[in-house]
Amino acid sequence: MKYFKLILSFVLTIGIFFALNTKFGSIPPIGKFLNPYTGVWQNETDESITGEISIPDLKDKVTVHYDAELIPHVFAQNDLDLYRAQGYITAKHRLWQMEFQTFAASGRLSEIIGDAALNYDRQERRRGMGYGAEQTLNKMADDDTTSAMVQAYADGVNSYINQLEPKDLPVEYKLLDYKPEAWTPKKTALLLMYMTKMLAGGDDDMENTNALRLFGKERFDLLFPDFFDITDPIISKDTDWSFIDVPQTPTPNSTPVLDSISETIDKPNPDNGSNNWAVSGKKSTTGNAILANDPHLGLNLPSIWFVMQLSTPDHNAFGATLPGALAVISGFNQHIAWGETNATRDVIDWYKIEFNANRTQYKFDNQWKDVSVRVEEIKIKGKETYKDSVLYTHHGPVVYDKNFKSDQELAGYAMQWTGHIPGNGQKTFTELNKAKNYDDYTEALKNWIAPAQNFVFASTEGDIALWIQGLLPNKWEGQGKFIMDGSKSENDWQGFIPQEFNAHTKNPERGFVSSANQHPVDETYPYYVFNDGYETYRNRVINDFFNSKDKFSVQDFKDLHNNNYNLKAAEIVPYMLEHMDNSSLTEEEKAIYDEIKTWQFNNDINEVGPSIFRQWYGKLYDMVWDEFDVEDTALEQPFAYQTIYLLKNKGDDAFMDIVDTPETETAKDLFLLAFKAAAARLIEIKAEKGDYTWLTYKATHASHLLQGLPAFSVFDIPIGGDRSIVNATSEDHGPSWRMIVEMTSPPTAFGIYPGGQSGNPGSKYYDNFIDDWAAGKYHSLNFLQSNTATDAIIGTQTLTPSN
Numbered sequence: 058m059k060y061f062k063l064i065l066s067f068v069l070t071i072g073i074f075f076a077l078n079t080k081f082g083s084i085p086p087i088g089k090f091l092n093p094y095t096g097v098w099q100n101e102t103d104e105s106i107t108g109e110i111s112i113p114d115l116k117d118k119v120t121v122h123y124d125a126e127l128i129p130h131v132f133a134q135n136d137l138d139l140y141r142a143q144g145y146i147t148a149k150h151r152l153w154q155m156e157f158q159t160f161a162a163s164g165r166l167s168e169i170i171g172d173a174a175l176n177y178d179r180q181e182r183r184r185g186m187g188y189g190a191e192q193t194l195n196k197m198a199d200d201d202t203t204s205a206m207v208q209a210y211a212d213g214v215n216s217y218i219n220q221l222e223p224k225d226l227p228v229e230y231k232l233l234d235y236k237p238e239a240w241t242p243k244k245t246a247l248l249l250m251y252m253t254k255m256l257a258g259g260d261d262d263m264e265n266t267n268a269l270r271l272f273g274k275e276r277f278d279l280l281f282p283d284f285f286d287i288t289d290p291i292i293s294k295d296t297d298w299s300f301i302d303v304p305q306t307p308t309p310n311s312t313p314v315l316d317s318i319s320e321t322i323d324k325p326n327p328d329n330g331s332n333n334w335a336v337s338g339k340k341s342t343t344g345n346a347i348l349a350n351d352p353h354l355g356l357n358l359p360s361i362w363f364v365m366q367l368s369t370p371d372h373n374a375f376g377a378t379l380p381g382a383l384a385v386i387s388g389f390n391q392h393i394a395w396g397e398t399n400a401t402r403d404v405i406d407w408y409k410i411e412f413n414a415n416r417t418q419y420k421f422d423n424q425w426k427d428v429s430v431r432v433e434e435i436k437i438k439g440k441e442t443y444k445d446s447v448l449y450t451h452h453g454p455v456v457y458d459k460n461f462k463s464d465q466e467l468a469g470y471a472m473q474w475t476g477h478i479p480g481n482g483q484k485t486f487t488e489l490n491k492a493k494n495y496d497d498y499t500e501a502l503k504n505w506i507a508p509a510q511n512f513v514f515a516s517t518e519g520d521i522a523l524w525i526q527g528l529l530p531n532k533w534e535g536q537g538k539f540i541m542d543g544s545k546s547e548n549d550w551q552g553f554i555p556q557e558f559n560a561h562t563k564n565p566e567r568g569f570v571s572s573a574n575q576h577p578v579d580e581t582y583p584y585y586v587f588n589d590g591y592e593t594y595r596n597r598v599i600n601d602f603f604n605s606k607d608k609f610s611v612q613d614f615k616d617l618h619n620n621n622y623n624l625k626a627a628e629i630v631p632y633m634l635e636h637m638d639n640s641s642l643t644e645e646e647k648a649i650y651d652e653i654k655t656w657q658f659n660n661d662i663n664e665v666g667p668s669i670f671r672q673w674y675g676k677l678y679d680m681v682w683d684e685f686d687v688e689d690t691a692l693e694q695p696f697a698y699q700t701i702y703l704l705k706n707k708g709d710d711a712f713m714d715i716v717d718t719p720e721t722e723t724a725k726d727l728f729l730l731a732f733k734a735a736a737a738r739l740i741e742i743k744a745e746k747g748d749y750t751w752l753t754y755k756a757t758h759a760s761h762l763l764q765g766l767p768a769f770s771v772f773d774i775p776i777g778g779d780r781s782i783v784n785a786t787s788e789d790h791g792p793s794w795r796m797i798v799e800m801t802s803p804p805t806a807f808g809i810y811p812g813g814q815s816g817n818p819g820s821k822y823y824d825n826f827i828d829d830w831a832a833g834k835y836h837s838l839n840f841l842q843s844n845t846a847t848d849a850i851i852g853t854q855t856l857t858p859s860n
Contacts, residue, residue: 104150104815106852111859112145112216119856121146124839124849127814127822130366132844137209139369140383142856144213147363147380151816153227154359155380156237157762159244162251163187167437169235175443180322182433183447183461185454189477190246196479203484207242210383214240228818248381253476255325256399256508262407263318264693266539270315280695283588284580289597291511291572292560294579301558305584306533309547313539314409319689320462328780328790329354331398333513334571334599335521342610346800348515349614350387350396351792353785356759358770358824360812362794374490375840377794384486387796389806392493393516394798398572400509400525403587404475408452408543412467419450420544452543453477471543475528480506495520502526503556511572517800523570524561525577529554532585554584569603593698594624594781614797619833620783626670627658629701637728646736660751661777668754672735680727683716751777757786759811769818776831803842807835
């Protein structure tokens with residue numbers, strides 16, 4: 058018996074050991090994860106910021122000073138050492154994030170998550186993300202300087218990875234039970250593609266085609282006009298375009314392909330946008346130009362940005378960097394400051410492709426052209442590799458075909474996207490980091506292909522400017538709104554707008570430049586610019602602000618960043634209140650009516666007006682556009698501005714009638730019906746949560762990149778704002794980096810973002826900026842002018858050559 062007990066005990070021990078160290082489904086190996094020597098407990102300590110570290114292939118010593126916010130100030134003697142150090146330091150604080158984003162970009166999540174990510178991976182492969190990254194990599198390789206710097210960055214990342222012990226791996230690797238792989242220049246290209254996709258412009262060709270087929274051209278043009286009745290463009294309306302001498306592509310005798318698609322691939326968040334602006338010295342209280350930028354992106358942890366100072370004897374740059382890419386992306390140096398907003402230009406078009414019987418060729422100008430085939434091998438954790446053959450035409454990848462989201466045997470839909478065109482956007486930023494004046498800035502921008510961006514500029518010399526930069530197709534009127542026939546060459550992009558004719562302005566008479574994702578130009582610009590839902594509220598609040606007085610200060614800039622005025626509500630709520638028959642309201646509904654009637658249209662956290670408006674307008678919008686709720690048909694509803702225009706000016710239009718009711722409704726009827734539905738929901742929310750103040754209702758949160766990890770996320774962040782408000786903070790989206798730079802010599806700067814410098818959830822630096830960010834506070838950016846520690850520095854680390 059004693060031997061039986063001994064054997065049983067031994068077997069149970071082996072079984073427990075196996076269970077604790079084996080991954081079952083989505084459950085990590087608990088033993089490895091909880092191991093006190095190598096598991097999650099090892100990730101609670103803060104990062105080391107002192108001492109000496111040996112790095113292979115450094116040419117000289119690199120000094121890294123850390124300030125109290127864990128911002129590294131990197132001082133190197135040459136560019137290659139600088140970017141090798143940037144790679145090392147970024148990996149030290151953000152390794153899992155930077156690698157995970159490249160896995161997402163390249164369609165490789167199945168390798169670490171399993172077959173639950175297979176459809177996502179197929180989608181990204183068919184979108185051509187890997188293909189686009191390879192084009193970018195090839196273009197960077199043509200420039201010896203860029204290529205060497207990108208390789209140095211990769212070497213720096215790998216120097217950090219190679220000295221990691223299992224216990225030192227970021228917690229997410231332990232949770233998902235995998236290890237980092239070597240960093241390569243292609244991963245940097247993938248990171249750039251990840252941002253290119255995130256900031257892609259108009260891509261509603263499929264949906265627009267369906268709307269055209271269902272409602273006809275006249276109705277489509279009413280719902281989706283190229284210009285709204287109010288246009289306050291990025292480039293002032295009084296701009297003289299007479300210097301442009303390359304004409305717009307003439308319109309061919311072409312008709313759209315009226316096909317139907319039931320489901321499209323995932324699109325970027327429509328709220329991906331930004332604000333930027335700059336005032337000249339004549340509009341500044343100090344006589345110095347001042348610049349601001351706040352990119353509006355997902356509120357994730359770790360944050361999308363990592364703040365650094367990058368300095369050599371030749372240049373000294375400071376600002377927000379993207380983990381995985383070189384240089385400062387939104388920032389400043391000793392001479393200039395720069396920032397970006399999304400230009401949201403339509404640089405994605407779709408073509409119907411007709412194949413031959415065995416899908417080896419496609420029809421083009423009454424001939425047959427060969428397709429190329431890219432076999433995508435998708436590795437799946439715990440399962441066999443999945444192979445997906447993606448066909449490529451001269452337009453680009455055939456995303457939709459009989460094997461993916463379509464049932465047409467001998468037809469497909471190919472995507473043409475400037476993101477697939479070889480470009481060296483990385484050089485734009487390495488050159489901006491060194492730029493000393495306006496000419497240097499414009500020269501750096503010439504390398505920028507995609508995504509189209511509005512680059513704002515200010516200098517210590519007093520210049521301000523804004524360029525809408527990207528490689529933009531010179532389209533014929535209406536090209537790109539709908540699916541085109543890919544068998545006709547007349548539908549191809551016939552060329553591109555010459556770079557010098559991209560819309561831009563320098564030192565405008567009004568004394569300021571600004572962009573907030575609105576229409577870039579008015580109708581006088583001689584090239585076709587498709588309205589893909591340009592912002593119409595934030596931009597007017599910003600421009601009205603800068604037209605309101607003669608002089609502006611840094612404090613004014615801070616106040617504008619945090620401006621919660623809801624112009625959209627201000628332009629529709631009084632009209633709805635005036636034209637709604639409130640005689641049938643119950644006592645509870647009347648109380649809500651009285652609340653919104655006294656609202657001053659500020660989306661502050663303790664207000665209830667924003668919550669009532671969100672519910673009321675949301676219900677109203679759905680009622681107006683119930684005609685777009687068509688089964689198995691991809692459709693996008695009209696934009697908010699045009700919806701409000703129609704409610705106020707065409708209140709008896711047929712679209713106001715609710716499809717499923719026998720009565721014929723007008724806008725006036727919908728105001729009441731929507732209000733009653735909104736009130737019912739608000740009463741439920743109050744019962745569930747105690748109130749429906751904007752803080753409670755909106756419940757802003759910053760979620761970990763692995764959405765199933767609430768312990769690594771921050772909830773109920775007390776911040777106002779919303780979509781279409783200058784403080785564009787919604788539930789999980791908003792100002793991801795607020796920066797203000799006064800062009801003193803050297804510049805004086807302030808910045809904040811909703812996160813922290815560390816990617817380690819166990820670190821005090823993981824989310825320590827969020828409270829100040831929510832409160833509208835800023836941190837002074839310690840712009841060191843020499844490799845000398847100041848009182849702001851709390852630790853210094855030295856990177857030394859190991860060879």
